[in-house]
Amino acid sequence: MKKGLVVYKIYKALSYGLSPLIRLHLRWRRFRGLEHPRRWPERLGHPSQPRRPGQLVWFHAVSLGEGMIAIPVIKHCIQKRPNLNVLMTITTMSAFEVLSNWLPSEIILQFSPIDTPASIHSFLHYWKPNAIVLMESELWPNLIMDASKNGITLALLNARISEKSFKVWSGPVLLPLISLMLSKFSLIVPLSTEQGIRFQLLQAPPCIINFSGDLKYVIEDFGVNERSRKSIDNLRLQLAQKQVWMASSIHRGEEEIILGVHIVLMQLQPNIMTIIVPRHPQQGREIAKKLEKEGQNVVLRSQHEKFKPGTNIYVVDTLGELRHLYSLTPIAVVGGSFLPGLSGHNISEAAASGCAILTGCHVGHFSHMVLEMQRSNPLSVLQVGKTSLLLVSGKLELEKALIKLFTNATLLEAHRRAAKEAFRSLSSDIVAEIWSLLNFHIFSRLSAEETKTA
DSSP: OHHHHHHHHHHHHHHHHTHHHHHHHHHHHHHTTSSOTTTGGGGGTOOSSOOOSSOEEEEEOSSHHHHHHHHHHHHHHHHHOTTOEEEEEEOOHHHHHHHHHHSOTTEEEEEOOOSSHHHHHHHHHHHOOSEEEEETTOOOHHHHHHHHHTTOEEEEEEEOOOHHHHHHHTSTTTHHHHHHHHTTOSEEEESSHHHHHHHHHTTOOGGGBOOOOOGGGOOOOOOOOHHHHHHHHHHHHHHTTSEEEEEEEEOTTHHHHHHHHHHHHHHHOTTEEEEEEESSHHHHHHHHHHHHHTTOOEEEGGGTOOOOTTOOEEEOOOSSOHHHHGGGOSEEEEOSOSSTTOOOOOOHHHHHTTOEEEEOSOOGGGHHHHHHHHHHOTTSEEEOOOSSOIIIIIHHHHHHHHHHHHHOHHHHHHHHHHHHHHHHHHHTTHHHHHHHHHIIIIIHHHHHHHHHHO
16 A cells, blocks of 8 residues: 555656646647537536535546446436436547537536646535546546545446556556555446456455446437437438448448448449448548549438438438437447457447347457357357458458348348347346445445434
């Protein structure tokens, strides 16, 4: 512990000394449109909304994915404790744009403070949370140590540490620091057994590690606004006579693989429609522009245009609609998995919609989800490109797999049913189990504190 404190003091001094540069970096990000033009001071711990009286729990997520899996837990907590104040923080603009429209009005949404002593102190001093629930891998030394010093209960949900981060944290220099940080938590809920072992190897107290299942299996139905609903219904009608497949969460470089497969499928199935959903909207616009220059007949979702004769590629450049778009296609190829260095994406939304799921082999921390679903039903997820050079073998395997699905209706239906059944078996009761753990480790303490002050 002493060595951990020494390392922490060094980190704190460095983060304090670098604070002016970090502020300049924030301003640069704001200039580039990566920070909110008006609310970016929240990143320095300056609030933009009032702190309501009563107990407050702070849920922190980084991006849209982590934010979305936190919402079912937050709603359940509010249902069980109606007087509870909930503050939710996120980091990315994409998460803010979507969640600010979806969150119930009683949840306060702010941008998260950067991990400098001044920002964290300002944030905690103003909001005075009674407990902090961090999502996935948000382990920041100043935040954790300052919260512990102020007697704030800490929990980590859907906890994970990537293989790369594990190697860094488990080294002789940082292991004392991470061990010290993890000792400050009252509850750690890993998303898999493998992750639980990693936390134990990083010297987290075994008594605080509990399992409940992966929150990414919990699909919250946020619904869509009237315009989006009509747009999706109209799109469904236009796709009714097409052979549809969708490539979702595509990263830069992967579109070349998808478009190469599209050309092959067009030769065999002239009635094909390929829906491409890039990871970032701007990437979608770039793909559409490139294809138009090549003479392709492309429709961009944000333009709300109808298909023209010969349209066979639909590019989605909007946010927050993916789970609804999955309902339009019988086949989902989930990206972020076809090139080395990528780490996969959530496949549960496609499974919940009953899509036949295909993915590449570079799935990172989503490997446990792929394996769990395959154990539940071997047909639920098909991985391609495992054996040799991806751009050659993987692309050919993807082509062959899609051709089989398009030409064998019985096989396609078997894959779709398998995905949905695997999802149902793996998603049941997760939120209820999370609530039981939170209630025992956090809310029972809050109730005791409330009774003392009454």
